Amino acid sequence: MEKYFMGVKSDLYSNFDFEIVDEFLDHYSMMVEAMEIMILDLSKPNMYAQSINELFRVFHNIKSASGYLKIAQMNKLSAFVEDVLEQIRANHSSINEETTNWLLSISDMFGVWKNDLKLDKELTHIKYSLLKLPDLENN
Template identity: 80%
Template sequence: MGVRSDLDSNFDYEIVDEFLDHYSMMVDFMESLIIDLSKPNMYERSVNELFRIFHNIKSASGYLKIAQMAKLAAFVEDTLEVIRTEHKSVNEETINWLLSISDMFAIWRDDLKHDNELSHIKYSLLKLPDLENS
């Protein structure tokens, strides 16, 4: 039994289905927003939208008791809060880290879709990029 089966047995099907639909859309949107961080005219909109996405994932996955996902989303949300309040741009290291984060959430989307257990977080994602060299 995978994570989708666990969700279906503990929550109303409509809630789970809505989460999966929204989660999939947010994951699909992440990569383009991350790439847009390198464009000065797109930076502010992109960083704010990424913050909103990770906040929503944190909240929804927390409600559904998907602890691993909620914890990583909270970690990224906290990092994005620092980025959006203290920095006017991000460096390549930060963009690459965020792309790796996006990949992890995409892996989890596939785990949910195929009713697998959630893949383990890659520990390299827990090492913050150098935010000061932006």
Template identity: 65%
Template sequence: MENYLMGIRTILDANFDFEIVDEFFDHYSMMIESMEVMILDLNKPTEYSRSIEELFRVFHNIKSASGYLKMIPMAKLAAFVEDALEELRTTDALANDDIITWLLEISDMFAQWQDDLKLDNDLSHIKYSLLKIPELTK
């Protein structure tokens, strides 16, 4: 079967051990589920530190796992977000509304990829608007 006829799940199952792919799906689903709450918690001074650290860990894990599974767009976007979160971690300011909105749009992109995986589609193309990080401080 030619690769262009296969969706992402079929390609993963053909190239990697089923248990590895299945474990990725389970962990990815949990991370996607919790992502939005952590992003919204960046508005709360008492939750900020925990949320930024947890979000950083989530994107680091997605970057590593998707890189291993050769899902390059996912790995690249996760690395891009991880870098932005690293910069946020080193500032004293809380995330502004533009950053939170951007992160929610990023979360939507990763949720779209989750649907692509479930439906065995090709991975959707990254929305170009996501590739411009808003000002980190205002």
């Protein structure tokens, strides 16, 4: 006999109002879709300031929503990335290739979670390599 498993989306629907969950899923999907473009725009001097601020806002919004919805993994990673972005915003006027690649890997992880949510699976575990900060000083 197959054991019934409740995925993240089912769990959210059983614990929160449908409208709140649907709104989160829609916004999360849009934010994940936009991440890569914002990250790549960081390498364009004329787009840097706008992109770093937008990216910070995206991770702040994901952190807030995932905290409210008690999606611990997503909340912890988005808080971690938000802190790194705050440090970059405060101390740098550009980012290096290592930081760009790290942010693209972060974006990929959130994309995997987007798919996990869509397929109503458990969230894939965070890749430990994402928890190693890039060298922010080496521009």
